[in-house]
Amino acid sequence: QVQLVQSGAELKKPGASVKVSCKPSGYTFIHYDVNWVRQAPGQGLEWMGWINPNTGKTRYGQKFQGRVTFTSNTSATTVYMELSSLKDEDTAVYYCARDMVRGVSSAFDVWGQGTLITVSP
């Protein structure tokens, strides 16, 4: 079945970096962009950016520019999100999501299970 499987929860100290993996299965890896969305505790959804797993092309939200890096490993069919210089306010569940494009539609139709990143001294 079509799914995205993410790596497990992490506890990090302020100033550290974290790298989250997202492994698609059940579809052709290189055919869909993967977006990253985060959700702070009790808060709404915040878009971070996307990566084309085939070309490695990325687009980052301005809020995260300079601090986030998306990469793709086509042989491992896995994409990664690395966030550096972590702050307390980066504590959140991080989701990867497949971007389906059908005609005029572009939406996140398959989501990973989420990865909780906790930033605490």
Add this chain to the structure above:
Amino acid sequence: DIQMTQSPSSLSASVGDRVTITCQASEDISKYLNWYQQKPGKAPKLLIHAASNLESGVPPKFIGSGSGTHFTFTITSLQPEDIATYYCQQYDHYPRSFGQGTKLEIK
């Protein structure tokens, strides 16, 4: 950046009620709007894309409409399994942006 404003932020309704949520965009986004459902502790689920298109496998009790800056999302007959937070999301411009969410509860 385009701001998406949902109303209400929370809503309490009875089983069988018709429930409507609105989403207002700060600029014209044509029909480039999606709706998601998120249950506690779960990832969001796509319900409606391009303002009014029902995602495959989603029951037709969920209806989306609107264009430009004003959109609505309706559940025709509320059931206990519909208890969740609902989000709109625009994809006309970067950064992609979500509404703040509408938390739906059973009265």
